[in-house]
Amino acid sequence: MPIDLIIFDCDGVLVDSEVISCRAHADVLTRHGYPITSEQVFERFLGRSTRQANLEIESELGRKLPDAYHGDLQDELFRSFEANLEAIRGIHDVLDVVTQAVCVASSGSHQRMRVSLGSTGLYERLAPKIFSASQVTNGKPAPDLFLLAAAEMAVPPHRCVVIEDSLAGIAGARAAGMTVFGFHGGSHCRDGYAETLHRAGTDLTFADMRQLPELLRRVEADALAG
Structure with missing residues (x-):
C-alpha cells in the first residue's frame, strides 16, 4: 500500500x-x-x-x-x-522534499515541544500537526497516541510510517498496525543500538535522516512489487 x-x-x-x-x-x-x-x-x-x-x-x-x-x-x-539543543542533521532537508503528509507523535508535553521544536526552527514547520501523550489515556508503548495521530490526519494506520528511536515507541507503533523505521542517528545512540531497534521489531533501521526519502520510495516499490 x-x-x-x-x-x-x-x-x-x-x-x-x-x-x-x-x-x-x-x-x-x-x-x-x-x-x-x-x-x-x-x-x-x-x-x-x-x-x-x-x-x-x-x-x-x-x-x-x-x-x-x-x-x-x-x-x-x-x-x-x-x-x-540542535535539530537532527538533515531533518530540514527531508521536510523540504518528502511528498507525504507529516506529523509528530511524542511522549513529551506540548509545552516541551514548543520549546524544543521552536528552538530548532521546526515548530513553525510542523504545527499544528503535533500530538502529545497528554492527549491520550495510555502513552507509549500503548498504540493510543499513534492511532490518535492517524485519526486526526485522516489516514488509515496501515498507510502510516512511524520514525522512532525508542523501544516503547516501536512497540506502540507496531501495536497500532503501522510500519516502523528505527532511527539511530541521535547522539544518545550507542554502538549496537541499531540491532536493539531491529530486535524490537522495526521494519528497517537507519542512522542518517537524509536517507529517509529513498527508504520511503523503496518500501513503496517493494509493496507494489510484492
Whole structure:
C-alpha cells in the first residue's frame, strides 16, 4: 500500500535532545531524593511519558515527588534546550522534499515541544500537526497516541510510517498496525543500538535522516512489487 503519512517521534528523531534530557532528569531527580544516573534514565524511561515515569518513581519512593521537582525539571530542561539543543542533521532537508503528509507523535508535553521544536526552527514547520501523550489515556508503548495521530490526519494506520528511536515507541507503533523505521542517528545512540531497534521489531533501521526519502520510495516499490 502507498505511504500517506509519516509520523515522527520528537526527541531523538527530530531534535537531538535525549542526552540533554536524560542528564537533566537524572540531576533533578537526584536533588529531590531519588539518586539515578543519566544512563539509568535512558535505560528505564526513554520514549515513555513523564507521567508514566513519575508514577513508577513515586511507587518506589513510597511518596509523591514534591511540587518543586516538576518546576525544577522544566526549568532545567528548557534552559538546556535553549542553550544546547540542535535539530537532527538533515531533518530540514527531508521536510523540504518528502511528498507525504507529516506529523509528530511524542511522549513529551506540548509545552516541551514548543520549546524544543521552536528552538530548532521546526515548530513553525510542523504545527499544528503535533500530538502529545497528554492527549491520550495510555502513552507509549500503548498504540493510543499513534492511532490518535492517524485519526486526526485522516489516514488509515496501515498507510502510516512511524520514525522512532525508542523501544516503547516501536512497540506502540507496531501495536497500532503501522510500519516502523528505527532511527539511530541521535547522539544518545550507542554502538549496537541499531540491532536493539531491529530486535524490537522495526521494519528497517537507519542512522542518517537524509536517507529517509529513498527508504520511503523503496518500501513503496517493494509493496507494489510484492
